[in-house]
Amino acid sequence: MGKLDGKKVAFLFTDGVEQVELDKPAEAVREAGADVDYISLEEGEIQAFNHLDHGDKIKVDKKVADVSADDYDALVLPGGVANPDLLRGDEKAVDFVRSFVQQAKPIGAICHGPWTLVEADVLKGRTITSWPTLKTDIRNAGGNWVDEEVHVDEGLVTSRNPDDIPAFNDKIVEEFCEGEHEGMKESVGASAS
Numbered sequence: 001m002g003k004l005d006g007k008k009v010a011f012l013f014t015d016g017v018e019q020v021e022l023d024k025p026a027e028a029v030r031e032a033g034a035d036v037d038y039i040s041l042e043e044g045e046i047q048a049f050n051h052l053d054h055g056d057k058i059k060v061d062k063k064v065a066d067v068s069a070d071d072y073d074a075l076v077l078p079g080g081v082a083n084p085d086l087l088r089g090d091e092k093a094v095d096f097v098r099s100f101v102q103q104a105k106p107i108g109a110i111c112h113g114p115w116t117l118v119e120a121d122v123l124k125g126r127t128i129t130s131w132p133t134l135k136t137d138i139r140n141a142g143g144n145w146v147d148e149e150v151h152v153d154e155g156l157v158t159s160r161n162p163d164d165i166p167a168f169n170d171k172i173v174e175e176f177c178e179g180e181h182e183g184m185k186e187s188v189g190a191s192a193s
Helices: 019-031 082-087 091-102 115-119 132-140 162-178
Strands: 008-012 035-040 045-050 053-059 074-077 107-110 150-153 156-159
Touching (some): 019 074, 091 107, 115 132
Antiparallel strands (some): 045 053, 150 156
16 A cells, blocks of 8 residues: 555646656655646647756646646646746646645645746745745745755645755655645735735
8 A cells, every 4th residue: 555545646847847856756656656647738748858958758648727726636846947937927827736725735846846836926924945046036925945955834845956856755745645734725815915
């Protein structure tokens, strides 16, 4: 029996995703027993990257417009620079991410992945880590940025870079196993007037 048997995890990404930040966490949650869906802006294939070099073409399972946070127990936002920048420009992708926070479902975001959380306006009062260049954006969104290998805040698991993946994977499996975190809901809409 895996820790995540019966759980369904969404991985949201698009072209420019950092391949290792997709492959390794997906492998970890699958090994723990979860079902994984690769979700993107369009159906077809996504071009992954290994830093600045082309990686593999990754097949998408579902289009973000066709899914809901209701369908999943948890969400992973891998990094890569272009990937989250494209996601945060897509209203459906941002709404999808925001829904996980509204439903207090656990989220893992690594490297540049938290950029979509900034756009979803769900970081007020939250403490997270990320690739260092995002710290000003996170602070401007009301979050507290820390330089740690992995940080957990009410079901929100964040890490800085590919070197942090082993710690990130351990924590996402643990948090996804725990399930919903009521404290997550408080950070949503705190700024909505």
